[in-house]
Amino acid sequence: MRDWLAATVVFALALTVACGGGDDLTPSTVTPTPVGISSDPVFKTLLSRPLNLPSASGGDCPVTPAELLSPTSPFTVGDGPIYTTGLGSSTVLNVKAGGDWLVGNLQWEAPTTFAEKALIRGGRIDGGGQVGFGLSAPRSNDPDRAAVELDPASDLAWSAEVFVKSPGCYALQIDSETSDTDVIVFHVAEVTQ
Numbered sequence: 501m502r503d504w505l506a507a508t509v510v511f512a513l514a515l516t517v518a519c520g521g522g523d524d525l526t527p528s529t530v531t532p533t534p535v536g537i538s539s540d541p542v543f544k545t546l547l548s549r550p551l552n553l554p555s556a557s558g559g560d561c562p563v564t565p566a567e568l569l570s571p572t573s574p575f576t577v578g579d580g581p582i583y584t585t586g587l588g589s590s591t592v593l594n595v596k597a598g599g600d601w602l603v604g605n606l607q608w609e610a611p612t613t614f615a616e617k618a619l620i621r622g623g624r625i626d627g628g629g630q631v632g633f634g635l636s637a638p639r640s641n642d643p644d645r646a647a648v649e650l651d652p653a654s655d656l657a658w659s660a661e662v663f664v665k666s667p668g669c670y671a672l673q674i675d676s677e678t679s680d681t682d683v684i685v686f687h688v689a690e691v692t693q
Contacts, residue, residue, distance in 0.1 A: 540649075543619060546618070546675045549675050549681070551623075552681070553625050554685065556625045561626060562669075563590075565591065568589070580610075581679050582620075584606050584672070584684055585607045585608070586607050591687065592689050593686050593688045597690070598663070602667070603663055604688070608620070608650070616677040617676065620674050622673055623671065624668050626669035629665050631664055634660065634661035634662075648660055668688055669687055670686055671685045
């Protein structure tokens with residue numbers, strides 16, 4: 501069994517991301533527009549990296565496979581070192597209506613040996629659309645930001661609400677200081693109560 505810690509969300513930036521669809525799984529480059537950039541030079545460097553999300557078309561969402569690392573852990577998605585949980589075995593984020601947005605929840609985990617800062621941002625890849633994150637308590641009906649800064653030197657547990665405008669195929673890009681960029685693709689489905 502892997503030994504995990506959940507890194508803490510340290511946030512000080514927001515950016516607007518819009519992603520267009522394409523004909524296949526070729527990367528699409530989106531230039532984010534920073535709204536409130538952290539003064540931390542590491543996060544500024546991570547933000548300067550291009551946002552390269554795959555494209556999806558024809559109703560096909562090439563979800564990243566989920567893996568069950570142990571019988572007592574939730575399904576994890578991603579190549580690491582930061583993994584997301586909360587998508588289940590089908591790599592689907594279930595969202596509910598929340599004001600003008602649909603809202604779901606994701607958690608991220610990293611091995612205890614992970615000690616780098618990271619940035620998570622993303623967008624819809626099968627058409628136009630934004631993804632936002634809500635980190636405020638109590639939850640508002642609008643996202644606080646469209647990127648999350650992670651610093652494992654802070655608290656040991658974190659999650660964020662994920663805001664989208666419509667169901668579809670979405671991707672999150674995770675950039676960290678020295679690790680390769682990881683992209684997680686998942687389907688968003690609206691559930692009603």
